[in-house]
Amino acid sequence: MLTRKELTDALIAHGFWLPSNVPGVWGRTERFEVILEGFDSIVSDIARKAGAERVSFPPVIEREVIRNTGYMESFPELCGSIHSYREERGSHPDLIRQVEAGNDWTEFLEPMPVTLCPAACYPLYPTLSGSLPESGREIDLTSYVFRAEPSDDPARLQSFRMHENVRIGKPDAVKRWRDDWVERARDLLLSLGLETDLAVAADPFFGRGGKLLAANQIAEKLKIEISVPITSAEELTAVASFNYHGDKFGTTYGIALPDGDPAHTACIGFGLERVTLALIATHGTDVRIWPAQVREQLSL
Ligand code: ATP
Numbered sequence: 001m002l003t004r005k006e007l008t009d010a011l012i013a014h015g016f017w018l019p020s021n022v023p024g025v026w027g028r029t030e031r032f033e034v035i036l037e038g039f040d041s042i043v044s045d046i047a048r049k050a051g052a053e054r055v056s057f058p059p060v061i062e063r064e065v066i067r068n069t070g071y072m073e074s075f076p077e078l079c080g081s082i083h084s085y086r087e088e089r090g091s092h093p094d095l096i097r098q099v100e101a102g103n104d105w106t107e108f109l110e111p112m113p114v115t116l117c118p119a120a121c122y123p124l125y126p127t128l129s130g131s132l133p134e135s136g137r138e139i140d141l142t143s144y145v146f147r148a149e150p151s152d153d154p155a156r157l158q159s160f161r162m163h164e165n166v167r168i169g170k171p172d173a174v175k176r177w178r179d180d181w182v183e184r185a186r187d188l189l190l191s192l193g194l195e196t197d198l199a200v201a202a203d204p205f206f207g208r209g210g211k212l213l214a215a216n217q218i219a220e221k222l223k224i225e226i227s228v229p230i231t232s233a234e235e236l237t238a239v240a241s242f243n244y245h246g247d248k249f250g251t252t253y254g255i256a257l258p259d260g261d262p263a264h265t266a267c268i269g270f271g272l273e274r275v276t277l278a279l280i281a282t283h284g285t286d287v288r289i290w291p292a293q294v295r296e297q298l299s300l
């Protein structure tokens with residue numbers, strides 16, 4: 001198994017990635033994208049057959065959603081804020097002087113009403129306010145997301161795509177749907193030759209208070225992760241997560257069951273770059289000699 005550095009070098013040398021000066025930010029070539037899109041399509045097909053509605057959001061989100069969902073309490077160091085120049089903060093010539101002198105120019109910037117989107121499903125919940133149909137809803141969506149976590153691990157990116165499915169409905173139905181997806185995802189990854197490991201997991205909550213949140217998440221089995229080897233056979237990397245939110249979003253956004261109770265929600269998400277990296281790490285950099293059945297599934 002290649003180390004982090006060896007895999008990164010191989011991705012560039014074999015024409016999958018284009019380098020940049022920022023850790024966790026890479027260009028993707030067609031060679032990489034066809035694998036990623038092959039996997040993305042498989043997930044879309046499963047979602048479509050299950051009756052999910054396909055929606056799409058841009059990779060930004062209303063700042064208020066970040067506030068209402070408690071993101072700044074839980075993950076303040078991951079959030080990507082968006083700022084732009086406004087004249088009230090200083091004159092344009094002064095701004096240019098700072099830029100050209102190589103100095104920091106952020107004093108001239110003002111926060112915009114949007115931030116970068118931290119998870120593909122976040123923009124969805126505010127749109128669901130109101131009463132749900134009897135059987136609830138199921139949504140399929142893919143988006144670029146941002147997390148400020150620079151790393152030399154090629155599998156820890158700052159900007160990457162998440163393919164998520166979200167189920168909104170009655171508690172039992174939502175929980176069952178989440179657990180069924182765990183099995184389905186595991187079968188899918190196994191069929192692509194990936195060795196999977198399943199575990200109850202916790203989000204990387206910030207600070208001391210975060211330890212409690214993480215312990216609760218584990219005790220209640222709110223988050224399950226499927227991990228696979230990418231740059232280490234011992235330290236596996238999560239490629240998919242399966243999250244049960246209870247009535248958190250239902251309450252926050254007034255998403256109601258037909259009887260008026262708040263709806264429960266769950267989301268499942270694949271890290272598309274991570275799945276692609278796992279495939280390359282497992283089957284090698286020459287896609288032409290990957291197992292025929294894997295290439296066929298991915299339409300390669
Ligand atoms: P991790 O524990 O690795 O930090 P996470 O628990 O924060 O991940 P989720 O919020 O559950 O991840 O995100 C859903 C999926 O997105 C993960 O299962 C993973 O496949 C992918 N993912 C998360 N963070 C990154 C990242 N920095 N780079 C690439 N993919 C990621």
Ligand code: ZN
Pocket residue numbers: 119120121122164243267268269
């Ligand atoms: Zn989600």
